[in-house]
Amino acid sequence: MAFLAWLSSSPVGEWVSGSTWVYPGLLFVHTLGLGILVGLNSAVGLRLLGFAPQIPVADMEPLFPYMWAGFWVNAVSGSILFINDAPKKAANPSFIVKLALIAVAVVVMRALRREAFPRSGVPSSRARLLAAASLTLWAGAITAGRLMAYTAALR
Numbered sequence: 001m002a003f004l005a006w007l008s009s010s011p012v013g014e015w016v017s018g019s020t021w022v023y024p025g026l027l028f029v030h031t032l033g034l035g036i037l038v039g040l041n042s043a044v045g046l047r048l049l050g051f052a053p054q055i056p057v058a059d060m061e062p063l064f065p066y067m068w069a070g071f072w073v074n075a076v077s078g079s080i081l082f083i084n085d086a087p088k089k090a091a092n093p094s095f096i097v098k099l100a101l102i103a104v105a106v107v108v109m110r111a112l113r114r115e116a117f118p119r120s121g122v123p124s125s126r127a128r129l130l131a132a133a134s135l136t137l138w139a140g141a142i143t144a145g146r147l148m149a150y151t152a153a154l155r
Helices: 002-008 012-019 022-050 057-084 086-090 093-116 128-146
Strands: none
Touching: 002 012, 002 057, 002 086, 012 022, 012 057, 022 057, 022 093, 022 128, 057 086, 057 093, 093 128
């Protein structure tokens, strides 16, 4: 906990908490990155589950670099938001669940690209399962993130 307290009182932590605009600005950037990542991931996942059949599945593959860009925007902005109040956030069970869901969702996202867009051009039978898992994991991560504001830290 001493390290987390130090982190919150570091220049980055002080910068975030000492300004009227930095924290809300970071929340905006975090939300924007989330919209890009999860929005595009949802489009791919829903297409693989049979929605919008007029769109060829192969046309969805170019969305992955944008999803990764959204992920990295979230990773950076989320890290800075964490630094702002590290001891409280690290002890929050919703935060721990959020990070676990994100970790699994990233693994699934990598597998989804491999299974849905193989060199043969034909999505594997696992692609639909991975698409459903991806949609579920990102929905869970978003929910856990929102619940952070309403759940108390572990004592």
